[in-house]
Amino acid sequence: xxxxxxxxxxxxxxxxxxxxxxxxxxxxxxxxxxxxxxxxxxxxxxxxxxxxxxxxxxxxxxxxxxxxxxxxxxxxxxxxxxxxxxxxxxxxxxxxxxxxxx
Numbered sequence: 802x803x804x805x806x807x808x809x810x811x812x813x814x815x816x817x818x819x820x821x822x823x824x825x826x827x828x829x830x831x832x833x834x835x836x837x838x839x840x841x842x843x844x845x846x847x848x849x850x851x852x853x854x855x856x857x858x859x860x861x862x863x864x865x866x867x868x869x870x871x872x873x874x875x876x877x878x879x880x881x882x883x884x885x886x887x888x889x890x891x892x893x894x895x896x897x898x899x900x901x902x903x
Contacts, residue, residue, distance in 0.1 A: 805857070805878060806837055814873040822892060823885030825875040826854060828866050837875055838863060839884075842892035853892060862895060 806812060806825070814827045820840050827837045838854040844865060845851070851865035880888075 806875070812837065813876040815876045816873040820852070820871070820874060821885065822888040823880035825878045825880070826852065826871050827873055827875060828854070828871045831864070835872070839888055841888050841895070853895065855891070
């Protein structure tokens with residue numbers, strides 16, 4: 802999430818009832834490490850909804866994250882309307898790319 806959040810930075814995390822595209826969510830990854838990445842959208846999965854996330858400087862999105870792995874939203878990062886729209890457009894791009902492969 803650089804340059805806004807760097808490795809080792811401390812951030813406050815607040816639990817939420819719902820997370821919106823553009824929010825920076827903190828979750829525990831498969832390797833048991835904490836990760837803060839931007840939420841692009843949701844997709845259905847075997848155990849319920851999965852979050853589609855991606856770091857701002859990452860080229861590809863993460864493996865979908867189960868909602869149970871999410872600890873909360875980064876409280877110090879307030880996404881602007883432009884960032885939220887950008888996140889939604891990236892998510893729709895992923896959907897269109899997946900539909901094109903079928």
